[in-house]
Amino acid sequence: MSTALITGASAGIGATYARRLAARGYDLTIVARTTSKLEQLAAELTSAHGVKVEILTADLTDAAQLAKIADRLRTGAPIDLLINNAGDNLPGNFSTATSADLDWLIQLNITAPTLLASAAVAGMIERGQGSIVNVGSATGMMPEFFSGIYPATKAYILAFSQGLAAEVGPKGIYVQAVVPAATRTAIWDRSGVDVDNLPNVMEVDDLVDAALVGFDRKEAVTIPPLGDLSLWETYEAARHGMLPSISGTPAERYRKVA
Numbered sequence: 705m706s707t708a709l710i711t712g713a714s715a716g717i718g719a720t721y722a723r724r725l726a727a728r729g730y731d732l733t734i735v736a737r738t739t740s741k742l743e744q745l746a747a748e749l750t751s752a753h754g755v756k757v758e759i760l761t762a763d764l765t766d767a768a769q770l771a772k773i774a775d776r777l778r779t780g781a782p783i784d785l786l787i788n789n790a791g792d793n794l795p796g797n798f799s800t801a802t803s804a805d806l807d808w809l810i811q812l813n814i815t816a817p818t819l820l821a822s823a824a825v826a827g828m829i830e831r832g833q834g835s836i837v838n839v840g841s842a843t844g845m846m847p848e849f850f851s852g853i854y855p856a857t858k859a860y861i862l863a864f865s866q867g868l869a870a871e872v873g874p875k876g877i878y879v880q881a882v883v884p885a886a887t888r889t890a891i892w893d894r895s896g897v898d899v900d901n902l903p904n905v906m907e908v909d910d911l912v913d914a915a916l917v918g919f920d921r922k923e924a925v926t927i928p929p930l931g932d933l934s935l936w937e938t939y940e941a942a943r944h945g946m947l948p949s950i951s952g953t954p955a956e957r958y959r960k961v962a
């Protein structure tokens with residue numbers, strides 16, 4: 705029996721992952737701040753699928769509480785699949801955010817998934833297997849079309865996942881970056897955006913089902929709404945194409961004119 709630890713499992717994408725993975729027979733460790741919602745979900749999944757569900761209440765922006773979850777990953781019963789899903793956005797833009805707001809978002813969207821992956825990976829390497837799913841966002845590839853640092857935190861998730869996959873893939877660990885676009889969850893309410901006014905919103909069940917198709921195919925990057933895969937392949941090829949040209953002496957256009 706495999707065990708998955710899911711952050712942000714009390715609602716939205718994380719709760720949907722919990723339902724889908726329980727249906728596949730995974731035991732679960734579910735993490736979020738709202739214990740009552742986790743308890744309700746645990747009761748539902750235990751009764752529907754007979755799986756074991758461990759509840760860990762934690763605010764991942766609190767260093768001590770984050771360390772508790774990292775400890776669970778490092779020293780508790782083996783976790784075969786880590787789903788780094790918890791995340792949020794801030795209303796407003798960069799210049800209206802306080803330093804405390806920015807720090808909070810960086811803790812939740814960058815520090816927490818990074819430290820949890822770090823805690824999970826040691827045991828996975830020892831066992832020669834394991835999977836880490838990091839939930840990013842399509843905004844990370846289009847930061848100039850969105851406000852604040854949310855897109856930049858999600859660009860980090862994509863870069864982190866790709867770098868981590870290159871390092872630990874050869875050791876038997878699968879890393880997937882899931883890159884959703886607008887998906888109907890409560891995250892929009894807190895961002896001050898009426899999701900019903902957005903075009904082309906994906907339903908959360910469809911998003912997670914598509915992400916799991918990518919997971920089963922061991923895709924490195926899964927972008928559920930992207931129909932034409934060649935667009936992503938061209939983007940990646942252009943990025944890789946720069947590799948031979950981004951070291952050495954300053955390019956001609958940066959030479960000082962005497």
Ligand SMILES: NC(=O)c1ccc[n+]([C@@H]2O[C@H](COP(=O)([O-])OP(=O)(O)OC[C@H]3O[C@@H](n4cnc5c(N)ncnc54)[C@H](OP(=O)(O)O)[C@@H]3O)[C@@H](O)[C@H]2O)c1
Nearest residue numbers: 712714715716717736737738763764791841886887889891
């Ligand atoms: N929905 C979209 O359109 C969309 C698009 C692209 C990417 N995403 C990404 O998808 C992920 C899931 O978001 P969602 O749309 O499912 O949002 P959601 O419905 O608001 O769920 C967010 C989850 O994260 C948990 N969470 C929030 N802050 C937390 C904290 N400080 N500590 C621990 N847990 C915390 C919440 O639980 P508690 O409140 O109980 O703590 C909840 O379970 C996020 O990383 C988000 O950036 C969403």
